[in-house]
Amino acid sequence: MVRAENRRSLNLLYGERPEILGYKDWLLSSTIGGQFHMGISDYAPWSDQVRDELYTREGEFHALVLEGELLARLCDEVFILRSGDSYSIPGHLPHNIRNKSDRPARLLWVNAPVIIPTDALLEDGTRTRGNVKRAEDG
Secondary structure, three states, rough: OOHHHOOOEHHHOOOOOOOHEEEEEEEEOOOOOOEEEEEEEEEEOOOOHHHOOOOEOOOOOEEEEEOOEEEEEOOEEEEEEOOOEEEEEEOOOOOEEEEEOOOOOOEEEEEEOOOOOOEEEEOOOOEEEOOOEEEEHH
C-alpha cells in the first residue's frame, strides 16, 4: 500500500524536471520490482510548450484520463482524450501525450514490463542506463 503523501516521484528517479517534461509523474505501485507498474501523471496547462518528441518503449501502455483533456499522438494520428476516456497501445509505436488546454489534466497509467528509464537515479544513489528512447533514436 502507498499512501498519497508517500508517493515516490518518478521525475526524481528519472532525473527529469517537470517543467521541461510538462508533467509530474508519481509511482502508485509499492514497488517497481514486478511485471508492471502503475503511476499517475499530473499535466500542467499548455504542456505542449515543452519539446514535442515521440517515444517508444518495450511492452505495452494502458491509461485512463481522470480529469482534464489531453492530446495523444500515436504515430501520425492525433486524438483528443477527455476525462473518463481510456486507451491501450503497444509501446513500440511512437507516441506522446500533451495537455494543450488551459486547465490541469491527470492520467492514471500502467506500463508493462517495468523498465528503469534512461539514466535513472536509483535508491542507492547509483545511476543506470535503461531502454526508453525517443522515436527518432531508432
